Amino acid sequence: MTKEILAVYPGSFDPPTNGHLDIVMRASCLFPKIIVAITENVSKRHIFSLEKRINLFEKITENLKNVEVTSFSGLLANYLERINSFILIRGLRALSDFEYEFQMALMNRKLNKKIETIFLMTDQTYTFISSNMVKEIAMLGGNIIDFVPKCVDEELKKHVMGLSKENFAKQC
Template identity: 45%
Template sequence: MRIGVCPGSFDPVTNGHIDIFERGSKLVDKLVIAVSSNPNKHSLFTMEERVQLIKNSVSHIPNVEIDCTSELLNDYVKSKDSRIIIRGLRALSDFEYEFQRALFSKYLDDDIETVFIMTNNKYSFVSSTGIRELAKFGGKLDGLVPDEVKTKLEERFSSGK
C-alpha cells in the first residue's frame, strides 16, 4: 500500500490545501494529512480545531486520514509506513523553502521522497497567513476557504478572541 503524508500547520485550512489533498489522494492508496504545530508561529486555532475543520472539509475524499504530529517529519513518515511526502507549491518562494526541506529529508533518509504538486492557479495567492489577515479585517473570504472555516474565522474575529 502506498501511503503519502501531507504535512502542515493548516491554520486555517484553505481551498488551496483542499485542492492539494484531493489531487494528492489520487497518487497514493492512503493520504495522511499530518497537522503539525509550528513552534515559530502563534496558532489562531488549536490543534483540535484544525483537525476538526480539516475532517469536515475532506469528508468527500475516501482515502484520507487526519492525524497530529509534533515530531520530526521523517520520523513521523516512517511511523506511518510511508516513504512519500506530498507538498503543495504556490510560487517560486515556496519552491525554494520546500526544496531545502526536501533536501534535509533526503539527507536524513535517502528512502523518503518528496512530491511537489503545483497549486491550481485560482489559489496561487491564497495562504493561511493571508487568510487570517483578511479575516481579521473583515475581508471577503468566499471561495478561498471552506464554508465552515469562513464561519469559524468570522466568529473568532468578531468575538475578539
C-alpha cells in the same frame, strides 16, 4: 511496486484553505491513501488549536474516503519512519515557495534517504491564497468566502468576533 502506498501531506493548515483542499483532492487520486498530518509547529503562532485544525480538515475532506486526518509532533522524518511512509506531498505556489520547499525536501532526504517529496503545482485559481493572507483579510473584516471552505469561513468569523481589542491588535 504493488504494496499499498501511504502518502503524507504535512502542514500547519492554520486554517485550511481551498488551495490545501485542492492539493489533497488531487493527491487522493494519485495515491491509495493520504494522511493529512497537522503539526503543532512550536516556532509558529497559530490562531486555531490543533484540535480545531484537525476538526476543520476532517470536515472538508469527509467525502474523500482515502484521506485520514491526524497530527504529529517532533521531527517529520521520525514520524514518517514510525508510520512506515516515505512519500511526502507538498504544494507549490509561486517561486516564493520554492526555496523553502527545496531546502526542506533535501533536508528530509538527508535525515532519511527513503523519503521522497512529491510536489503538486497549485491550480492557478489558488496560487495567491495562503493561510496567512486569509487570516489577515478576515481580521480586517474582509470577505474570504472565495478562498476557504464554508466551515472555515464560519470558524474564522467566530474567531474574529470573539477577539478582544487587545488580542485583535496582536493577531493582525
